[in-house]
Amino acid sequence: MPWYAWAYLVLLAWIGLAGFRARLRAGKRLAAALGWVAAMAVVMLGVVLFYRGAGAGLLFMGALLLSALVLAQHSMAQAQQMRESPIPAAERLTTALGGLATLPAIAMGAIAVWVRQLV
Numbered sequence: 121m122p123w124y125a126w127a128y129l130v131l132l133a134w135i136g137l138a139g140f141r142a143r144l145r146a147g148k149r150l151a152a153a154l155g156w157v158a159a160m161a162v163v164m165l166g167v168v169l170f171y172r173g174a175g176a177g178l179l180f181m182g183a184l185l186l187s188a189l190v191l192a193q194h195s196m197a198q199a200q201q202m203r204e205s206p207i208p209a210a211e212r213l214t215t216a217l218g219g220l221a222t223l224p225a226i227a228m229g230a231i232a233v234w235v236r237q238l239v
Contacts, residue, residue, distance in 0.1 A: 121171040129164055132225055135218045136160030139194070156194065159187035163222055166229020176232040184229045191226075195219050 136157055143153035162183045169176045176184075198215055201207070207215075 121168070125167060125171045128225070129167060131221060132160060132164050132167070135221060136164075138218070155190055159190040160222075162187040163191070163225040163229060166232055167225050169232035170228035173235070174232070176229065176236050178233075180229070181233045184226065184233065188226050191219075191222055 139156050139160070140153050143156060144150070162180075165180070166176070166184055169180070198219075202212060202215075
């Protein structure tokens with residue numbers, strides 16, 4: 121894998137761990153926080169499969185779909201929270217950039233599934 125793929129994985133890991141920590145600090149259930157980490161792990165696996173050219177099967181496709189749903193639900197919850205209470209601009213920017221950073225990873229996972237289906 122190229123160096124920039126590793127750098128992207130580090131970024132995704134940082135986003136995943138920061139989200140886990142934020143959930144625990146906000147008093148969310150441990151299961152919800154672990155679900156976030158699991159979703160980020162599946163997205164990260166998609167990046168690895170994409171760069172390795174290994175492809176992915178239907179089981180991974182289902183896991184990627186569930187992960188995308190978890191991440192989308194979290195994004196909607198954060199947007200609602202930002203509407204209800206004022207959040208500092210730096211935190212809003214970090215939240216937005218973290219959400220945007222996961223989109224290419226989801227696409228890479230989908231491409232890995234697609235490559236496997238073509239073979």
